[in-house]
Amino acid sequence: MKTVQYTVRVPAAVEKAMQKLADQQNVTPYEMLQRCVKAGVAALANPPTPGANDRELVAELASVSTGVAHVERLLDRVLFTACASYCYARSAALAGGKTEGDIAAEVSPAYERQCRLSQEAPS
The missing domain is CATH 1.10.1220 (Arc Repressor Mutant)
Structure with a gap:
C-alpha cells in the first residue's frame, strides 16, 4: 500500500x-x-441513514409510557388507601361512633378532594 x-x-x-x-x-x-x-x-x-434509530426510540418511549401509566395507577391506589386510612383514624380519634358504612361513605369524597387539589396549579 x-x-x-x-x-x-x-x-x-x-x-x-x-x-x-x-x-x-x-x-x-x-x-x-x-x-x-x-x-x-x-x-x-457512510453516515447513518436518517430514521435508522426511530423504531428503537419509539419502542423505548412506549416502554417508558407504559411504566408511567403503571406508576400512575399505583399512586392512585396509594392516595385512595391514604384517604381511607385518614377517615378511619379521624373517626377513631374523634370517637364519633360512626358505622363502617358512614366511614366508607367519607372515603370517596376525601379521595376526590385530594385528586382535585393535585390538579390545581401550585401557588
Whole structure:
C-alpha cells in the first residue's frame, strides 16, 4: 500500500485523548492517529441513514409510557388507601361512633378532594 505523508496539527485536548487511547490499546500515538483518521473517514463516508434509530426510540418511549401509566395507577391506589386510612383514624380519634358504612361513605369524597387539589396549579 502506498502511503502519503501529512503534517497534522491537533489541539492539545485531542492529543491528550489520543495519547490516553493509545496507552489503553497499547499502540503508539502515531498508530492511534491513523486509526482515528480511518474511523473518521469511514464515519463521514457512510453516515447513518436518517430514521435508522426511530423504531428503537419509539419502542423505548412506549416502554417508558407504559411504566408511567403503571406508576400512575399505583399512586392512585396509594392516595385512595391514604384517604381511607385518614377517615378511619379521624373517626377513631374523634370517637364519633360512626358505622363502617358512614366511614366508607367519607372515603370517596376525601379521595376526590385530594385528586382535585393535585390538579390545581401550585401557588
